Amino acid sequence: MTAPANFRTVKDAVLRRISEGQYAPGALLPIETELAREFSCARATVNRAMRELAEDGIIDRKRRAGSRVNAHPIRNARLSVPLVRIEVAEKGAVYRYRMIEREICRPYDGLTARMALDAKSKVLRVACMHYADNAPYLYEERWINLDAIPEAGTASFDVTSPNEWLVSKSPLSDMNMSFVAEAASERASSFLEVEAGTPVIAAERQTWLAGASITFARLIYHPGYRVIAHH
Amino acid sequence: MTAPANFRTVKDAVLRRISEGQYAPGALLPIETELAREFSCARATVNRAMRELAEDGIIDRKRRAGSRVNAHPIRNARLSVPLVRIEVAEKGAVYRYRMIEREICRPYDGLTARMALDAKSKVLRVACMHYADNAPYLYEERWINLDAIPEAGTASFDVTSPNEWLVSKSPLSDMNMSFVAEAASERASSFLEVEAGTPVIAAERQTWLAGASITFARLIYHPGYRVIAHH
DNA sequence: CAGTGGTCTAGACCACACA
DNA sequence: GTGTGGTCTAGACCACTGC
Numbered sequence: 163m164t165a166p167a168n169f170r171t172v173k174d175a176v177l178r179r180i181s182e183g184q185y186a187p188g189a190l191l192p193i194e195t196e197l198a199r200e201f202s203c204a205r206a207t208v209n210r211a212m213r214e215l216a217e218d219g220i221i222d223r224k225r226r227a228g229s230r231v232n233a234h235p236i237r238n239a240r241l242s243v244p245l246v247r248i249e250v251a252e253k254g255a256v257y258r259y260r261m262i263e264r265e266i267c268r269p270y271d272g273l274t275a276r277m278a279l280d281a282k283s284k285v286l287r288v289a290c291m292h293y294a295d296n297a298p299y300l301y302e303e304r305w306i307n308l309d310a311i312p313e314a315g316t317a318s319f320d321v322t323s324p325n326e327w328l329v330s331k332s333p334l335s336d337m338n339m340s341f342v343a344e345a346a347s348e349r350a351s352s353f354l355e356v357e358a359g360t361p362v363i364a365a366e367r368q369t370w371l372a373g374a375s376i377t378f379a380r381l382i383y384h385p386g387y388r389v390i391a392h393h
Numbered sequence: 394m395t396a397p398a399n400f401r402t403v404k405d406a407v408l409r410r411i412s413e414g415q416y417a418p419g420a421l422l423p424i425e426t427e428l429a430r431e432f433s434c435a436r437a438t439v440n441r442a443m444r445e446l447a448e449d450g451i452i453d454r455k456r457r458a459g460s461r462v463n464a465h466p467i468r469n470a471r472l473s474v475p476l477v478r479i480e481v482a483e484k485g486a487v488y489r490y491r492m493i494e495r496e497i498c499r500p501y502d503g504l505t506a507r508m509a510l511d512a513k514s515k516v517l518r519v520a521c522m523h524y525a526d527n528a529p530y531l532y533e534e535r536w537i538n539l540d541a542i543p544e545a546g547t548a549s550f551d552v553t554s555p556n557e558w559l560v561s562k563s564p565l566s567d568m569n570m571s572f573v574a575e576a577a578s579e580r581a582s583s584f585l586e587v588e589a590g591t592p593v594i595a596a597e598r599q600t601w602l603a604g605a606s607i608t609f610a611r612l613i614y615h616p617g618y619r620v621i622a623h624h
Numbered sequence: 625c626a627g628t629g630g631t632c633t634a635g636a637c638c639a640c641a642c643a
Numbered sequence: 644g645t646g647t648g649g650t651c652t653a654g655a656c657c658a659c660t661g662c
Contacts (some may be wrong), residue, residue, distance in 0.1 A: 177565060180564060181564060181566075181602075187561065231564070235560055236473050237474040237475075237568060238572055240468070242469055242470075243622075244467045244468075245465055248467070297516050306486045333462070333466050334408060334411060334412040335412075336624075337622075338621070338623060340620060341619065342620075343479070343594040343616065361574040363574040363594070369413075385576075388571045391472050393568065
Protein backbone atom coordinates (compact mmCIF):
# COMPACT_ATOMS: atom_id res chain seq x y z
CA MET A 163 0.00 0.00 0.00
CA THR A 164 3.07 2.22 0.17
CA ALA A 165 3.24 2.14 -3.62
CA PRO A 166 1.84 5.24 -5.29
CA ALA A 167 -1.91 4.80 -5.34
CA ASN A 168 -3.37 5.19 -8.79
CA PHE A 169 -7.00 4.69 -9.67
CA ARG A 170 -6.36 1.08 -10.57
CA THR A 171 -4.86 0.37 -7.16
CA VAL A 172 -7.93 1.81 -5.52
CA LYS A 173 -10.30 -0.04 -7.81
CA ASP A 174 -8.56 -3.34 -7.23
CA ALA A 175 -8.43 -2.81 -3.48
CA VAL A 176 -12.14 -2.09 -3.30
CA LEU A 177 -12.84 -5.07 -5.54
CA ARG A 178 -10.79 -7.29 -3.27
CA ARG A 179 -12.64 -6.05 -0.23
CA ILE A 180 -15.94 -6.78 -1.90
CA SER A 181 -14.91 -10.25 -2.97
CA GLU A 182 -13.51 -11.00 0.47
CA GLY A 183 -16.72 -9.89 2.14
CA GLN A 184 -15.26 -6.89 3.92
CA TYR A 185 -17.75 -4.80 1.99
CA ALA A 186 -20.81 -7.04 1.91
CA PRO A 187 -23.54 -6.85 -0.74
CA GLY A 188 -25.78 -3.92 0.05
CA ALA A 189 -23.24 -2.33 2.36
CA LEU A 190 -22.39 1.33 2.29
CA LEU A 191 -18.86 2.10 1.16
CA PRO A 192 -16.69 4.82 2.64
CA ILE A 193 -17.16 8.18 1.03
CA GLU A 194 -14.69 9.37 -1.55
CA THR A 195 -12.78 11.76 0.69
CA GLU A 196 -12.27 9.01 3.24
CA LEU A 197 -10.94 6.57 0.67
CA ALA A 198 -8.73 9.31 -0.70
CA ARG A 199 -7.28 9.81 2.76
CA GLU A 200 -6.81 6.08 3.24
CA PHE A 201 -5.03 5.61 -0.07
CA SER A 202 -3.20 8.93 0.11
CA CYS A 203 -4.44 10.10 -3.23
CA ALA A 204 -6.66 12.80 -4.65
CA ARG A 205 -10.41 12.45 -4.55
CA ALA A 206 -10.48 12.54 -8.34
CA THR A 207 -8.48 9.34 -8.35
CA VAL A 208 -10.92 7.62 -6.02
CA ASN A 209 -13.73 9.04 -8.10
CA ARG A 210 -12.44 7.45 -11.24
CA ALA A 211 -12.00 4.09 -9.52
CA MET A 212 -15.52 4.19 -8.13
CA ARG A 213 -17.02 5.44 -11.37
CA GLU A 214 -15.57 2.46 -13.19
CA LEU A 215 -16.87 0.09 -10.55
CA ALA A 216 -20.31 1.59 -11.08
CA GLU A 217 -19.99 1.23 -14.86
CA ASP A 218 -19.05 -2.39 -14.35
CA GLY A 219 -22.22 -2.92 -12.37
CA ILE A 220 -20.34 -3.74 -9.16
CA ILE A 221 -21.52 -0.85 -7.06
CA ASP A 222 -24.37 1.60 -7.15
CA ARG A 223 -23.78 5.28 -6.54
CA LYS A 224 -26.18 8.00 -5.53
CA ARG A 225 -25.58 11.54 -4.51
CA ARG A 226 -26.14 12.22 -0.90
CA ALA A 227 -26.86 8.50 -0.33
CA GLY A 228 -23.33 7.27 -1.02
CA SER A 229 -22.01 4.17 -2.76
CA ARG A 230 -23.31 0.71 -2.05
CA VAL A 231 -22.18 -2.72 -3.11
CA ASN A 232 -24.72 -3.96 -5.58
CA ALA A 233 -26.81 -6.61 -3.86
CA HIS A 234 -27.83 -8.25 -7.11
CA PRO A 235 -24.75 -8.13 -9.21
CA ILE A 236 -26.01 -7.49 -12.69
CA ARG A 237 -23.05 -8.55 -14.68
CA ASN A 238 -22.53 -6.43 -17.71
CA ALA A 239 -21.04 -8.62 -20.36
CA ARG A 240 -19.71 -7.16 -23.54
CA LEU A 241 -20.59 -8.37 -26.94
CA SER A 242 -18.36 -7.20 -29.69
CA VAL A 243 -20.21 -6.79 -32.95
CA PRO A 244 -17.76 -6.40 -35.80
CA LEU A 245 -18.51 -6.46 -39.47
CA VAL A 246 -19.02 -10.01 -40.68
CA ARG A 247 -16.00 -9.62 -42.93
CA ILE A 248 -13.82 -8.73 -39.97
CA GLU A 249 -15.34 -11.45 -37.82
CA VAL A 250 -14.52 -14.06 -40.45
CA ALA A 251 -11.03 -12.70 -41.01
CA GLU A 252 -10.34 -12.82 -37.28
CA LYS A 253 -11.06 -16.52 -37.35
CA GLY A 254 -8.35 -16.86 -39.95
CA ALA A 255 -10.78 -17.76 -42.70
CA VAL A 256 -11.20 -16.28 -46.16
CA TYR A 257 -14.28 -14.14 -46.40
CA ARG A 258 -16.60 -14.15 -49.36
CA TYR A 259 -19.80 -12.20 -49.91
CA ARG A 260 -22.58 -12.94 -52.35
CA MET A 261 -25.64 -10.88 -53.13
CA ILE A 262 -28.69 -13.01 -53.71
CA GLU A 263 -31.62 -10.75 -54.18
CA ARG A 264 -32.40 -7.07 -54.18
CA GLU A 265 -35.75 -5.40 -54.65
CA ILE A 266 -37.55 -2.21 -53.81
CA CYS A 267 -40.90 -2.99 -52.31
CA ARG A 268 -43.49 -2.05 -49.73
CA PRO A 269 -42.82 -3.13 -46.18
CA TYR A 270 -44.50 -6.33 -45.13
CA ASP A 271 -47.04 -6.11 -42.38
CA GLY A 272 -44.92 -6.61 -39.29
CA LEU A 273 -42.17 -4.38 -40.62
CA THR A 274 -44.21 -1.17 -40.67
CA ALA A 275 -44.76 -1.44 -36.95
CA ARG A 276 -41.25 -2.58 -36.17
CA MET A 277 -39.56 0.15 -38.15
CA ALA A 278 -42.24 2.75 -37.56
CA LEU A 279 -42.90 3.12 -41.29
CA ASP A 280 -45.85 4.30 -43.29
CA ALA A 281 -47.63 1.59 -45.21
CA LYS A 282 -46.85 3.78 -48.24
CA SER A 283 -43.12 3.87 -47.50
CA LYS A 284 -40.73 2.12 -49.79
CA VAL A 285 -38.07 -0.16 -48.49
CA LEU A 286 -35.15 -1.90 -50.09
CA ARG A 287 -34.96 -5.59 -49.35
CA VAL A 288 -31.61 -7.31 -49.76
CA ALA A 289 -30.85 -10.97 -49.25
CA CYS A 290 -27.23 -12.06 -49.20
CA MET A 291 -24.79 -14.68 -48.01
CA HIS A 292 -21.51 -14.50 -46.18
CA TYR A 293 -19.02 -17.34 -46.46
CA ALA A 294 -15.94 -18.34 -44.47
CA ASP A 295 -13.48 -20.42 -46.48
CA ASN A 296 -16.29 -21.03 -48.95
CA ALA A 297 -18.43 -22.61 -46.26
CA PRO A 298 -21.78 -20.92 -45.61
CA TYR A 299 -21.44 -18.69 -42.58
CA LEU A 300 -24.43 -16.43 -42.44
CA TYR A 301 -27.59 -15.80 -44.40
CA GLU A 302 -28.74 -12.21 -44.15
CA GLU A 303 -32.07 -10.68 -44.94
CA ARG A 304 -32.23 -6.93 -44.60
CA TRP A 305 -34.66 -4.11 -45.09
CA ILE A 306 -33.52 -0.53 -45.54
CA ASN A 307 -35.79 2.45 -45.07
CA LEU A 308 -35.56 4.38 -48.33
CA ASP A 309 -37.23 7.41 -46.82
CA ALA A 310 -34.30 7.73 -44.45
CA ILE A 311 -31.54 6.57 -46.80
CA PRO A 312 -32.68 7.22 -50.36
CA GLU A 313 -29.15 6.67 -51.73
CA ALA A 314 -29.51 3.01 -50.86
CA GLY A 315 -31.96 2.71 -53.73
CA THR A 316 -29.17 3.21 -56.23
CA ALA A 317 -26.50 1.08 -54.53
CA SER A 318 -26.12 -2.33 -56.09
CA PHE A 319 -24.72 -4.28 -53.14
CA ASP A 320 -23.15 -6.65 -55.64
CA VAL A 321 -19.72 -6.35 -54.10
CA THR A 322 -20.22 -4.59 -50.79
CA SER A 323 -22.60 -5.96 -48.22
CA PRO A 324 -25.40 -3.70 -47.08
CA ASN A 325 -23.94 -3.65 -43.60
CA GLU A 326 -20.58 -2.35 -44.78
CA TRP A 327 -22.24 0.14 -47.07
CA LEU A 328 -24.41 1.41 -44.25
CA VAL A 329 -21.61 1.81 -41.71
CA SER A 330 -19.59 3.78 -44.24
CA LYS A 331 -22.66 5.89 -44.88
CA SER A 332 -23.46 6.53 -41.27
CA PRO A 333 -20.79 5.10 -39.01
CA LEU A 334 -22.69 5.94 -35.88
CA SER A 335 -26.17 4.95 -35.05
CA ASP A 336 -28.14 3.42 -32.26
CA MET A 337 -28.57 -0.28 -32.47
CA ASN A 338 -30.50 -2.87 -30.68
CA MET A 339 -29.95 -6.47 -31.15
CA SER A 340 -31.43 -9.73 -30.00
CA PHE A 341 -30.78 -13.40 -30.52
CA VAL A 342 -33.28 -16.18 -30.68
CA ALA A 343 -33.12 -19.86 -31.56
CA GLU A 344 -35.27 -21.04 -34.41
CA ALA A 345 -35.68 -23.83 -36.89
CA ALA A 346 -34.00 -22.91 -40.16
CA SER A 347 -36.56 -22.01 -42.80
CA GLU A 348 -36.58 -23.77 -46.17
CA ARG A 349 -35.03 -20.72 -47.70
CA ALA A 350 -32.34 -20.07 -45.11
CA SER A 351 -31.42 -23.73 -44.87
CA SER A 352 -30.91 -24.03 -48.61
CA PHE A 353 -28.44 -21.17 -48.58
CA LEU A 354 -26.75 -22.39 -45.42
CA GLU A 355 -26.63 -25.87 -46.95
CA VAL A 356 -28.21 -27.59 -44.00
CA GLU A 357 -31.39 -29.53 -43.52
CA ALA A 358 -34.50 -27.43 -43.08
CA GLY A 359 -35.53 -27.27 -39.46
CA THR A 360 -32.00 -27.39 -38.10
CA PRO A 361 -31.72 -25.22 -34.98
CA VAL A 362 -29.95 -21.98 -35.79
CA ILE A 363 -29.33 -18.68 -34.12
CA ALA A 364 -31.16 -15.75 -35.62
CA ALA A 365 -29.84 -12.32 -34.76
CA GLU A 366 -32.19 -9.40 -35.25
CA ARG A 367 -30.58 -6.03 -35.52
CA GLN A 368 -32.32 -2.76 -35.82
CA THR A 369 -30.54 0.50 -36.37
CA TRP A 370 -31.71 4.02 -35.68
CA LEU A 371 -30.33 7.38 -36.57
CA ALA A 372 -31.68 10.48 -34.93
CA GLY A 373 -34.86 8.67 -33.97
CA ALA A 374 -35.51 7.34 -37.46
CA SER A 375 -35.31 3.65 -38.19
CA ILE A 376 -32.64 3.02 -40.80
CA THR A 377 -32.54 -0.68 -41.25
CA PHE A 378 -33.69 -3.98 -39.87
CA ALA A 379 -31.77 -7.17 -40.45
CA ARG A 380 -32.25 -10.82 -39.66
CA LEU A 381 -28.99 -12.73 -39.63
CA ILE A 382 -29.30 -16.51 -39.71
CA TYR A 383 -26.04 -18.06 -38.62
CA HIS A 384 -24.81 -21.46 -39.63
CA PRO A 385 -25.60 -24.12 -37.01
CA GLY A 386 -22.95 -24.30 -34.34
CA TYR A 387 -22.24 -20.59 -34.45
CA ARG A 388 -21.52 -19.19 -31.01
CA VAL A 389 -22.35 -15.77 -29.74
CA ILE A 390 -19.53 -14.95 -27.35
CA ALA A 391 -19.73 -12.40 -24.57
CA HIS A 392 -16.85 -11.27 -22.46
CA HIS A 393 -16.39 -10.09 -18.91
CA MET B 394 -20.56 26.61 -28.48
CA THR B 395 -20.59 29.51 -26.07
CA ALA B 396 -22.17 27.27 -23.47
CA PRO B 397 -19.72 25.92 -20.92
CA ALA B 398 -18.05 22.95 -22.55
CA ASN B 399 -18.25 19.84 -20.45
CA PHE B 400 -16.93 16.45 -21.47
CA ARG B 401 -20.32 15.46 -22.84
CA THR B 402 -20.41 18.51 -25.11
CA VAL B 403 -17.04 17.58 -26.49
CA LYS B 404 -17.96 13.93 -26.90
CA ASP B 405 -21.18 14.76 -28.69
CA ALA B 406 -19.47 17.30 -30.93
CA VAL B 407 -16.83 14.81 -31.98
CA LEU B 408 -19.49 12.17 -32.50
CA ARG B 409 -21.44 14.54 -34.68
CA ARG B 410 -18.38 15.34 -36.75
CA ILE B 411 -17.72 11.66 -37.24
CA SER B 412 -21.27 10.91 -38.23
CA GLU B 413 -21.35 13.88 -40.59
CA GLY B 414 -18.14 12.78 -42.24
CA GLN B 415 -16.04 15.73 -41.13
CA TYR B 416 -13.83 13.19 -39.40
CA ALA B 417 -13.84 10.28 -41.85
CA PRO B 418 -13.14 6.67 -40.88
CA GLY B 419 -9.41 6.22 -40.45
CA ALA B 420 -8.79 9.94 -40.16
CA LEU B 421 -6.56 11.46 -37.54
CA LEU B 422 -8.34 13.59 -34.98
CA PRO B 423 -6.96 16.81 -33.56
CA ILE B 424 -4.76 16.32 -30.53
CA GLU B 425 -6.19 16.87 -27.10
CA THR B 426 -4.65 20.26 -26.48
CA GLU B 427 -6.04 21.53 -29.76
CA LEU B 428 -9.54 20.33 -28.99
CA ALA B 429 -9.22 21.83 -25.53
CA ARG B 430 -8.38 25.17 -27.11
CA GLU B 431 -11.25 24.88 -29.56
CA PHE B 432 -13.79 24.04 -26.89
CA SER B 433 -12.26 26.36 -24.31
CA CYS B 434 -11.91 23.68 -21.71
CA ALA B 435 -9.20 21.82 -19.87
CA ARG B 436 -7.35 19.01 -21.54
CA ALA B 437 -8.64 16.63 -18.85
CA THR B 438 -12.14 17.33 -20.09
CA VAL B 439 -11.22 16.50 -23.66
CA ASN B 440 -9.38 13.46 -22.39
CA ARG B 441 -12.44 12.08 -20.70
CA ALA B 442 -14.56 12.63 -23.79
CA MET B 443 -12.02 10.90 -25.98
CA ARG B 444 -11.47 8.10 -23.51
CA GLU B 445 -15.17 7.32 -23.54
CA LEU B 446 -15.23 7.37 -27.31
CA ALA B 447 -12.41 4.85 -27.28
CA GLU B 448 -14.24 2.68 -24.74
CA ASP B 449 -17.29 2.79 -26.97
CA GLY B 450 -15.20 1.51 -29.84
CA ILE B 451 -15.67 4.66 -31.89
CA ILE B 452 -12.09 5.81 -32.03
CA ASP B 453 -8.71 4.24 -31.52
CA ARG B 454 -6.07 5.99 -29.47
CA LYS B 455 -2.35 5.47 -29.38
CA ARG B 456 0.35 7.41 -27.67
CA ARG B 457 2.47 9.38 -29.99
CA ALA B 458 0.32 8.29 -32.94
CA GLY B 459 -2.78 10.20 -31.94
CA SER B 460 -6.48 9.34 -32.14
CA ARG B 461 -8.10 7.94 -35.23
CA VAL B 462 -11.68 7.27 -36.19
CA ASN B 463 -12.10 3.54 -36.15
CA ALA B 464 -12.31 2.34 -39.73
CA HIS B 465 -14.10 -0.85 -38.78
CA PRO B 466 -16.51 0.21 -36.13
CA ILE B 467 -16.62 -2.71 -33.75
CA ARG B 468 -19.80 -2.02 -31.94
CA ASN B 469 -19.61 -2.98 -28.33
CA ALA B 470 -23.03 -4.06 -27.27
CA ARG B 471 -23.84 -4.64 -23.66
CA LEU B 472 -25.47 -7.71 -22.36
CA SER B 473 -26.90 -7.45 -18.91
CA VAL B 474 -26.72 -10.74 -17.07
CA PRO B 475 -28.83 -10.55 -13.95
CA LEU B 476 -29.81 -13.41 -11.67
CA VAL B 477 -32.61 -15.44 -13.21
CA ARG B 478 -34.82 -14.48 -10.30
CA ILE B 479 -34.31 -10.79 -11.02
CA GLU B 480 -34.69 -11.30 -14.75
CA VAL B 481 -38.06 -12.97 -14.24
CA ALA B 482 -39.19 -10.37 -11.73
CA GLU B 483 -38.30 -7.60 -14.16
CA LYS B 484 -40.69 -9.12 -16.65
CA GLY B 485 -43.42 -8.81 -14.07
CA ALA B 486 -43.73 -12.53 -13.59
CA VAL B 487 -43.66 -14.59 -10.42
CA TYR B 488 -40.44 -16.49 -10.04
CA ARG B 489 -40.23 -20.05 -8.84
CA TYR B 490 -37.20 -22.26 -8.41
CA ARG B 491 -37.09 -26.02 -8.19
CA MET B 492 -34.14 -28.26 -7.49
CA ILE B 493 -34.22 -31.43 -9.51
CA GLU B 494 -31.08 -33.33 -8.84
CA ARG B 495 -27.91 -32.97 -6.83
CA GLU B 496 -24.98 -35.32 -6.69
CA ILE B 497 -21.31 -35.33 -5.95
CA CYS B 498 -19.45 -37.09 -8.70
CA ARG B 499 -16.37 -37.21 -10.85
CA PRO B 500 -16.22 -34.79 -13.76
CA TYR B 501 -17.29 -36.23 -17.08
CA ASP B 502 -14.70 -36.39 -19.80
CA GLY B 503 -15.12 -33.02 -21.48
CA LEU B 504 -15.46 -31.23 -18.17
CA THR B 505 -11.96 -31.97 -16.89
CA ALA B 506 -10.49 -30.16 -19.85
CA ARG B 507 -13.00 -27.34 -19.83
CA MET B 508 -12.66 -26.60 -16.14
CA ALA B 509 -9.00 -27.59 -15.94
CA LEU B 510 -9.74 -30.26 -13.33
CA ASP B 511 -7.96 -33.39 -12.28
CA ALA B 512 -9.69 -36.60 -13.26
CA LYS B 513 -9.62 -37.30 -9.51
CA SER B 514 -11.34 -34.04 -8.60
CA LYS B 515 -14.82 -34.13 -7.23
CA VAL B 516 -17.52 -31.92 -8.58
CA LEU B 517 -21.04 -31.16 -7.49
CA ARG B 518 -23.60 -31.52 -10.22
CA VAL B 519 -26.91 -29.72 -9.78
CA ALA B 520 -29.86 -29.77 -12.13
CA CYS B 521 -32.68 -27.33 -11.53
CA MET B 522 -35.55 -25.45 -13.09
CA HIS B 523 -36.58 -21.83 -13.06
CA TYR B 524 -40.18 -20.85 -13.72
CA ALA B 525 -41.92 -17.61 -14.59
CA ASP B 526 -45.58 -17.54 -13.58
CA ASN B 527 -45.36 -21.32 -13.27
CA ALA B 528 -44.34 -21.66 -16.90
CA PRO B 529 -40.97 -23.32 -17.52
CA TYR B 530 -38.40 -20.63 -18.14
CA LEU B 531 -34.99 -22.20 -17.93
CA TYR B 532 -33.47 -25.60 -17.33
CA GLU B 533 -30.08 -25.38 -15.69
CA GLU B 534 -27.36 -27.96 -15.40
CA ARG B 535 -24.37 -26.91 -13.38
CA TRP B 536 -21.10 -28.30 -12.15
CA ILE B 537 -19.25 -26.79 -9.22
CA ASN B 538 -15.59 -27.45 -8.53
CA LEU B 539 -15.49 -28.77 -4.97
CA ASP B 540 -11.74 -28.33 -4.75
CA ALA B 541 -12.28 -24.59 -5.17
CA ILE B 542 -15.54 -24.27 -3.23
CA PRO B 543 -15.74 -27.16 -0.76
CA GLU B 544 -18.63 -25.50 1.14
CA ALA B 545 -20.83 -26.16 -1.87
CA GLY B 546 -20.74 -29.85 -0.93
CA THR B 547 -22.86 -29.15 2.13
CA ALA B 548 -25.29 -26.67 0.60
CA SER B 549 -28.62 -28.24 -0.28
CA PHE B 550 -29.75 -25.88 -3.05
CA ASP B 551 -33.32 -26.85 -2.21
CA VAL B 552 -34.45 -23.26 -1.85
CA THR B 553 -31.65 -21.16 -3.26
CA SER B 554 -30.38 -21.72 -6.77
CA PRO B 555 -26.70 -22.51 -7.17
CA ASN B 556 -26.20 -19.27 -9.04
CA GLU B 557 -27.55 -17.15 -6.19
CA TRP B 558 -25.61 -19.17 -3.67
CA LEU B 559 -22.42 -18.72 -5.64
CA VAL B 560 -22.74 -14.98 -6.14
CA SER B 561 -23.36 -14.50 -2.44
CA LYS B 562 -20.30 -16.65 -1.79
CA SER B 563 -18.05 -14.86 -4.22
CA PRO B 564 -19.78 -11.84 -5.72
CA LEU B 565 -16.95 -11.12 -8.09
CA SER B 566 -15.44 -13.48 -10.51
CA ASP B 567 -14.45 -13.62 -14.11
CA MET B 568 -17.05 -15.02 -16.39
CA ASN B 569 -17.20 -16.02 -19.95
CA MET B 570 -20.36 -16.82 -21.67
CA SER B 571 -21.53 -18.05 -25.00
CA PHE B 572 -24.81 -18.81 -26.68
CA VAL B 573 -25.55 -21.50 -29.19
CA ALA B 574 -28.69 -22.86 -30.81
CA GLU B 575 -29.39 -26.51 -30.33
CA ALA B 576 -32.16 -29.05 -30.47
CA ALA B 577 -33.62 -29.58 -27.02
CA SER B 578 -32.49 -32.89 -25.55
CA GLU B 579 -35.02 -35.44 -24.30
CA ARG B 580 -34.18 -34.43 -20.77
CA ALA B 581 -34.26 -30.67 -21.20
CA SER B 582 -37.41 -30.77 -23.30
CA SER B 583 -39.29 -32.76 -20.70
CA PHE B 584 -38.52 -30.18 -18.04
CA LEU B 585 -39.22 -27.29 -20.37
CA GLU B 586 -42.44 -29.02 -21.42
CA VAL B 587 -41.75 -28.83 -25.13
CA GLU B 588 -41.24 -31.39 -27.81
CA ALA B 589 -37.78 -32.94 -27.95
CA GLY B 590 -35.76 -31.42 -30.75
CA THR B 591 -37.31 -27.97 -30.48
CA PRO B 592 -34.71 -25.29 -31.20
CA VAL B 593 -33.59 -23.65 -27.99
CA ILE B 594 -30.87 -21.30 -26.89
CA ALA B 595 -28.21 -22.84 -24.71
CA ALA B 596 -26.08 -20.46 -22.71
CA GLU B 597 -22.79 -21.76 -21.42
CA ARG B 598 -21.27 -19.86 -18.58
CA GLN B 599 -17.99 -20.52 -16.96
CA THR B 600 -16.78 -18.69 -13.91
CA TRP B 601 -13.26 -18.23 -12.64
CA LEU B 602 -11.86 -16.87 -9.44
CA ALA B 603 -8.18 -16.09 -9.16
CA GLY B 604 -7.41 -18.34 -12.09
CA ALA B 605 -9.33 -21.31 -10.72
CA SER B 606 -12.46 -22.56 -12.42
CA ILE B 607 -15.35 -22.32 -10.02
CA THR B 608 -18.33 -23.48 -11.95
CA PHE B 609 -19.63 -24.33 -15.37
CA ALA B 610 -23.28 -24.08 -16.24
CA ARG B 611 -25.42 -24.88 -19.23
CA LEU B 612 -28.65 -22.92 -19.26
CA ILE B 613 -31.31 -24.17 -21.64
CA TYR B 614 -33.91 -21.46 -22.17
CA HIS B 615 -37.49 -22.05 -23.13
CA PRO B 616 -38.06 -21.71 -26.88
CA GLY B 617 -38.69 -18.14 -27.89
CA TYR B 618 -36.37 -16.71 -25.26
CA ARG B 619 -34.48 -13.71 -26.52
CA VAL B 620 -31.01 -12.66 -25.61
CA ILE B 621 -31.10 -8.89 -25.72
CA ALA B 622 -28.09 -6.66 -26.17
CA HIS B 623 -28.07 -2.91 -25.92
CA HIS B 624 -26.02 -0.24 -27.19
C1' DC C 625 -30.26 22.30 4.62
C1' DA C 626 -26.26 19.63 4.39
C1' DG C 627 -23.71 15.78 2.61
C1' DT C 628 -22.64 13.10 -1.17
C1' DG C 629 -21.10 12.29 -5.78
C1' DG C 630 -20.24 14.75 -10.53
C1' DT C 631 -17.42 17.52 -12.90
C1' DC C 632 -14.11 21.11 -14.24
C1' DT C 633 -9.51 23.46 -13.98
C1' DA C 634 -4.58 24.41 -14.49
C1' DG C 635 -0.67 22.39 -14.03
C1' DA C 636 2.47 18.66 -13.81
C1' DC C 637 4.95 14.40 -14.69
C1' DC C 638 5.21 10.01 -16.91
C1' DA C 639 4.98 6.10 -20.54
C1' DC C 640 5.15 4.93 -24.83
C1' DA C 641 6.14 4.79 -29.73
C1' DC C 642 7.93 6.62 -33.56
C1' DA C 643 11.60 9.45 -35.78
C1' DG D 644 14.69 13.06 -28.94
C1' DT D 645 9.94 14.45 -29.19
C1' DG D 646 5.10 14.40 -29.45
C1' DT D 647 1.24 12.08 -28.08
C1' DG D 648 -2.00 10.18 -24.77
C1' DG D 649 -2.41 8.50 -19.59
C1' DT D 650 -2.77 9.89 -15.22
C1' DC D 651 -2.44 12.41 -10.82
C1' DT D 652 -3.12 16.61 -7.89
C1' DA D 653 -5.31 20.19 -5.14
C1' DG D 654 -8.80 22.91 -5.23
C1' DA D 655 -13.22 24.52 -6.58
C1' DC D 656 -18.13 24.74 -7.62
C1' DC D 657 -22.32 22.42 -8.75
C1' DA D 658 -26.43 19.02 -8.71
C1' DC D 659 -29.00 16.05 -6.61
C1' DT D 660 -31.40 14.07 -2.77
C1' DG D 661 -32.36 12.48 1.69
C1' DC D 662 -32.95 14.37 6.17
